[in-house]
Amino acid sequence: MWIDTHCHLDAAEFDGNQTAFATAAAQREVDWIVIPAVERANFATVAAIAARQPNCTYALGIHPIFVPQAEESDLLALRSAIALAMDDPLFVAIGEIGLDFFVPGLGEGALREKQEHFYVEQLKLARDFDLPVLLHVRRSQDTLLKYLRRINVRGGIAHAFNGSFQQAEAFIKLNFKLGFGGAMTFTRALQIRRLAATLPLDALVLETDAPDMSPAWLHPEKNAPAQIPLIAEVLANLRGIPLAQLAVATSVNACAALPRLALLK
Numbered sequence: 001m002w003i004d005t006h007c008h009l010d011a012a013e014f015d016g017n018q019t020a021f022a023t024a025a026a027q028r029e030v031d032w033i034v035i036p037a038v039e040r041a042n043f044a045t046v047a048a049i050a051a052r053q054p055n056c057t058y059a060l061g062i063h064p065i066f067v068p069q070a071e072e073s074d075l076l077a078l079r080s081a082i083a084l085a086m087d088d089p090l091f092v093a094i095g096e097i098g099l100d101f102f103v104p105g106l107g108e109g110a111l112r113e114k115q116e117h118f119y120v121e122q123l124k125l126a127r128d129f130d131l132p133v134l135l136h137v138r139r140s141q142d143t144l145l146k147y148l149r150r151i152n153v154r155g156g157i158a159h160a161f162n163g164s165f166q167q168a169e170a171f172i173k174l175n176f177k178l179g180f181g182g183a184m185t186f187t188r189a190l191q192i193r194r195l196a197a198t199l200p201l202d203a204l205v206l207e208t209d210a211p212d213m214s215p216a217w218l219h220p221e222k223n224a225p226a227q228i229p230l231i232a233e234v235l236a237n238l239r240g241i242p243l244a245q246l247a248v249a250t251s252v253n254a255c256a257a258l259p260r261l262a263l264l265k
Contacts, residue, residue, distance in 0.1 A: 001031045003254040004225040006159050006207035009035045010045045013211035013222045022053040025225035033225045036096035036134050038063035040074040043081045050090045059095035067118045092260040095134025097122040102138040123151040132156035141167040157257050177205045177257040182213040185234045197238040205254045
């Protein structure tokens with residue numbers, strides 16, 4: 001069994017063909033796909049897609065790239081959506097939330113302050129509802145960690161992790177798993193491959209971030225959740241372990257990070 005812990009199946013690139021992509025993934029033994037929301041406008045969309053596909057679940061949150069146009073009322077709407085979703089077994093986390101200091105302008109001045117405000121408020125929601133979070137981590141590891149130490153959440157997944165070993169250890173200590181996907185498949189991605197090869201196996205989960213983060217053999221074409229087993233082969237080779245062992249380990253890790261997902265098994 002494989003689990004894609006991060007896939008934007010609602011994205012325009014899938015053009016209403018979510019059933020075909022989810023089915024193709026299921027045929028390759030991708031038993032679960034987690035679809036994170038990115039803004040208030042797609043809270044209902046990700047939930048509806050998950051309801052229609054037998055191997056999909058979802059998360060609710062406001063992505064840092066969408067924070068500039070977000071309003072305080074969106075946080076209130078998120079709280080209401082989470083409260084309603086708690087009765088839905090397919091709802092598994094708060095996300096995608098976090099900080100992005102890579103996109104020009106987002107990591108400076110008023111926009112940085114707004115990002116941090118929305119991140120903090122969403123961490124508080126995760127704490128209040130006792131839910132894990134799916135973290136967007138882009139040149140923002142230390143600031144993310146600073147707030148995680150202040151606001152006690154149950155953990156989650158640091159998506160597309162690309163920090164230092166010390167930062168990885170800090171996330172792990174705070175009960176986070178680290179997401180690895182297409183970036184790891186490029187031979188020039190030396191740091192990510194070192195992390196993937198040497199971090200504790202019980203800290204790793206797999207993801208596609210589809211339609212983005214395509215693996216080396218697809219780039220620049222769009223990514224898809226059916227790529228998870230092929231991405232896993234790269235990770236298994238980097239670690240020198242059997243593919244079956246990796247399948248078991250990463251699935252156990254994903255369910256540990258997302259306890260509501262474990263209840264669906």
